[in-house]
Amino acid sequence: MFKRYLGVLLLFGVVFFNSATAQETSLDKGKKYILGGLEVTGVKSYNEQTVVTFTGLQIGQEITVPGEEISKVITKLWNLNLFSDISFFITRVEGEKVFLELQIEELPTLSDVKITGLKKKKTDDIVKEAELKKGKKVTESFIANTKNYLLNKYKKQGYLNTKVLINTVPDTSEANAVKMIVNIDTDEKVKVKNIEFLGNEKLKDNQLKKAMKNTKEKQFGRFWKKSKFIPEDYDTDLSTLIDAYKEKGYRDARVLEDSVVYNDDHTIDIKISVEEGDRYYFGDIDFVGNAAYTDNDLSRVLGIKKGDVYNGVLLRERIADETKPDGNDITNYYQNTGYLFSRINPVEVSAQNDTIDFEIRIIEGKPAYFNNVTVTGNERTNDHVIYRNLRTRPGQLYRKENVFRTIRELGALGYFDAEQLSPNIINPDPDAGTVDIQYGVVEAGSSQIELQGGYGGGGFIGTLGLRFNNFSIKNLFNKDAYKPVPMGDGQTLALRLQASKFYQTYSFSFIEPWLGGKKPVQFSTSLSRTLQFRPTADYRDADKDQRFVITGINVGMAKRLEWPDDTFQLSHALSYQHYDIQNYAVGGLFPFSNGTSQQLAYTVALSRDNTFTNPIFPMGGSKFVISAKFSPPYSLFNGVDYANLENDPDYKLKDANGNFIDAEGNPVASVDDAAADEAKIGQEKLKWLEFYKVKFQGDWYKQLVGQLVLRTNAEFGFLGAYNQERGVVPFERFFVGGDGLGNYALDGRENVQLRGYPNNSLSNRDGSTIFNKFSMELRYPITLKQTASIYTLGFLEAGNAFDSFDEYSPFDIKRSAGLGVRIFMPAFGLLGIDFAYGFDPIYGGNTANGWETHFIIGQQF
Incomplete structure (x- = not known):
């Protein structure tokens, strides 16, 4: 540093010394010279010409010595942060020319x-x-x-x-x-051994310790909150300590002194002396400056009445709750109707005896309107996909609730890191009544790959699945758009293949969330084909002549509703499935081994989703869906008497004496021949599947403390028949118990998760027609980063399955409890593991089922 200042001082001297020869050199102060040469010394990792380029000086340039040019060069070089010392020297002067030496010392x-x-x-x-x-x-x-x-x-x-x-x-x-x-x-962690309070009479020690959220005493068995001492958290806890008094009316409470004493065993003792003061009550509360709302309107939002115990924390929250951006407070009340520039301040106007009078002073300002609305950070997602989900548009009145609704909907898309979505208010102009808003997004991986292999069912089973959640089908034939696939239009494309020696399934699905691009009308379609082959006697190969083939297609439409509010959605779907059985006995599914069956069904569903921003880890809100799926009631118009089908000449099985006969009334040689005719009856009953199905699922999320979230869930399902003589179809049934993952199946079954029990163990072999389930989960995140979201959970769960509505008893349930962890990675979806204990016996048992381990792959959040 000494050389740096020396160099600067030399520039302002009248006489300079040649750094090499120490000869005296005359210089006219302030005279302009031509730069005759610039020598750089001290370079190590840079070459001389590079440093000269950094200076910006050129041979032949006119400069003043001493002068501004040299000062700017020194400043410029220091700003590069490459050198630890910079000095200029004059080596010689020849007439109008000056020769300089730049001596530098490089930073290592x-x-x-x-x-x-x-x-x-x-x-x-x-x-x-x-x-x-x-x-x-x-x-x-x-x-x-x-x-x-x-x-x-x-x-x-x-x-x-x-x-x-x-x-x-x-x-x-x-x-x-x-x-x-x-x-x-690091040495050992310093933990809090004792916390002692002095001077407290109105609030007990345990109340004050509870108020200190982050500073806790060592206590055996408490794992959810450690007792480590962190100075910043301790300072915050001293403030929350006073807030605990203010919540009870002790406005004048204060910490007189506190001390932290270090012990030899790597612990500390804390002593806090408090002065509590007297208890106060609210007196008159007057509103001043309000024109947009009446006193009664604002009093209703404030929710505080004369005579209530003074609560400074509550008053602050009702004016502006900083912990809840969408809280029910007066500030939000104004900002949700355009008054962005409003200011609300509670002022104590008198304090007599134990009563405090307040004035709520309000400056409303002009209503604000959006001027410019922009989005930054999207590189893959096209602008129109984002802008169509914005609730804030240029020219609209500013509403804070619309800003946060936009953040929630952008987070729900799944294309962006929900934890990094940020609305930035810029260029607020109170005089003009305008404001700009910029939404900052960070794109996350929105595509998923499923690649699995395992041994089961007598052979190797491989699965390959690809799901692109931000697809662009219009660029399907644009080779320049493949990065690695066409992306950015918000569509979903999914392909899945699962195959083994005895089983193959192929599926394709496509979803367009904004059909036509103008309204949130979702179009979806899917195709699937499943083939099951009978294994040979030695299970070494598949007999392709014995097979069961299911082909299906589904087309759906869903529309966002405006009433009761726009979080509701009404969806419709039409599905068709064709079942082709060739020399294949399917057990309880079909009473015949050759033939076909068909299903045509319509599904209507009403859903509502107002969960908070992050769809992987919602911190609040709720969602539910109630749906009905039904086929046409064929038995009402096809003219078949299913009650007397056995007496129909085409299906008659026995004569008056009980002997087996064929369709022409002739005796048959064996029961197998009679079974063939019985299969014809079964095929007639299942020629077109006839059923109706009603389901309900609801989830509620509540933020308890910090990021600790309670999720409660209720589910119900019922499968019924129009014609009891025809019976309930053997398809579409519920299989309750286990991890709830959709194992490969041929009958359209629904697997219902109930942890603590083996898969499908709470339903009979052919499935159940009715079920209910209830669960509670406490969730806490370990990390919610873009690369991976990880959270732990503890749960209580109960439910059961029944064979008919007559048997249904909603509180005859199987109970379980356990712990688990979930990991969500954008490329692979949701992974997890649960350890659960079943408190009740499964069918056929008489003791508690005990511990079960469940692996979760690709399950919903």
Whole structure:
């Protein structure tokens, strides 16, 4: 640093000394000279011409010595952060020419970092977080900042006695390079042993300890909140301590003093002395300056009456609840009707005895209208996909609820990192009554791949699935759009193949969420084909002549409703399935081994979803869907008497004496021949499947404390028949128990999760026609980053399945409890594992089912 200032001072001198010869050189102060030459000395990793280029000086350039040009060059070079010393010298003057020497000292470059005292995984994280990258210029401030970062990092984790020592040593293998050695000694975590309160009479010790959310005493068995001491959290807890008093009416409560005493066993004792003061009550509350709303309107929102115990925390929240951006407070009340520039301040106007009178002073300002609405950060997703989901448009009145509704809907798309969505209010102009808003998005992986292999069913089963959630079908034939597939139009395309020696299934589905591009009308279609082959006697191969083939197609439409509100959606779907059986006995599914059956069904569903922004980990809101699926009532108009089908000449099985006969009334040789005719009856009953099916599912999310979320769930399903003589179809049934994953099946069954029991163990072999289920989950996130979202959960679950409505008893349920973890990665979907204990016996047992382990793959959130 001395050389730097010396160089600057020399420029303002009258007499300069040649740095090489020490000969006296005369210089006219302030005279303009022609730069005759510029020599650079001290370079190590740069060449001389590069540094000259950095200066911007050119030979032949007219400069003033001393003058502004040289000062600007010095400033410019320092701003490069490449040098530790910069000095200019005049080597000689020849008439009108001046020759300069630029002497520099380069900052060393970081070539390697070695961190000691920590495990390898943690050192990798530190190198990344502290940006200890190879090639970084090593300065004293860089070393100091690194040290401070590490000390603060571990103090925040409770390691108050952390020591960090950083040394640099020259790296002889590289020019002007150093190696950095970082030694970190975290010592043990410092925990809180005792918290003692002095002076408290109105609130007990346990009430005050509870108010301190982050600073807790050591207590055996408490794993959800550690007792580590973090100074920043402790300071915050001192404020929440006073808030606990204010909530009880003690407005004047304050902390007189506090002390933290370090013990020899790596613990601390905390002593806090408080002064409680008297208890106060609300007096008159007057509103001043309000024109848009009446006093009664604002009093209703405030929810505080004269005579209520003074609660400073509640008053602050009812004016503006900073913990809830969409809270029910007066500020939001104004901002949801355009008054962005409004200001609301509660002011104490008198405090007599134990009563406090308030004025709520309001400056409403002009209503604000959106001027410019923009989105930044989308690289793959096309603008129109985002803009059609915005609830804020240019010219519209500003409503805060519409801003947050937009954030929720953008998060629900699944194309962006829901945790990083941000609305930025810019260019607010209170005089003009306008405001701009910019939505910042960070795109997340929206496509998923399913690649599995395993052994089961007598052979290897492989699965390949591809799901593109932000597809662009219009660019399907545009080769330039493949990156690696056409993306950006918000469509969903899914392909799935699962095959083994005995089983094959192919499916294709496509969803367009905005059919026509103008309204949120969703169009969906899917095709599927399933083939099941009978294995040979030795199970080494498949007999292709014995097969069961299902072909299906589904077309659906869904429309967002405006009433009761626009979170409701009404959907319709028409589906057709064709079942072709050739020399294949399907057990309880079909009473025949050759023939065909068909299903035509219409499904209508009403749903509502107002869950909060992140669809993977909702912090609040609810969603439900109620649906009805039914086929045409063929038995009402096809003229078949199913009650007396056995007496029909075409299907008659026995004569008056009970002997088996064929369709012509002739005796048959064996029961097998009679069974053939019986199969004809079964085929007639199942020629067109006839049924109706009603289902309900509801989920509610409630944020309890911090990011701890309670999810409650209720589900119900019923499968019925129009004609009891025809009976309930053997398809579309419910199989309750286990992980709820959709195992390969030929009968359209629905697998209902009920953890703590084996798969399908709570329904009979052929499935049940009615079920109900209830569950509660406590969820807590470990990380909600873009690359992976991980959360833990604990649950209570109960439910059961029944064979008919006569048997149905909603509280005759099988109970379970357990713990689990979920990992969501954009490329692979949801993965998880649950450990659950079933408290009740399954069918045929008489003891509790006990522990079960369930693996979750691709299940809904």
